Amino acid sequence: MALLSRADGYAYDIASRLAEDIGMGEGTIYPLMRRMQADGLVKTYLEESSSGPPRKYYQLTKSGRAALMAQTAEWIAFSEGVSKILDEFKASKFPNVVANAAGAE
Secondary structure, three states: OOHOOOOOOOOOHHHHHHHHHHOOOHHHHHHHHHHHHOOOOOOEEEEEEEOOOOOEEEOOOOOHHHHHHHHHHHHHHHHHHHHHHHHHHHHOOOOOHHHHHHHOO
16 A cells, blocks of 8 residues: 555556565465455556556555555554564673674764
8 A cells, every 4th residue: 555655556566566575476466456445445447558458557545545554553563563572682692782783873
């Protein structure tokens, strides 16, 4: 949904970006896009293409924007919690590295 927050996206471009950035395969992406459409988070439309058949574009809905905001807040809280746990782990297992890093600030 974050990819669609700035502009509508062509299905293939979305799939390519997710595959490149996070290693998500097309077999996961397309069912996810269909599920988001069924849940009312995105809507689709076709646009003519000069290089072949019409392309399916995805557009974030108002519900999708609200879900993106909520999920972003949840992700930030989750990642901060993971960072805290990893910092504690590093401090207990690698105290010299943590002390040197703190002294460099």
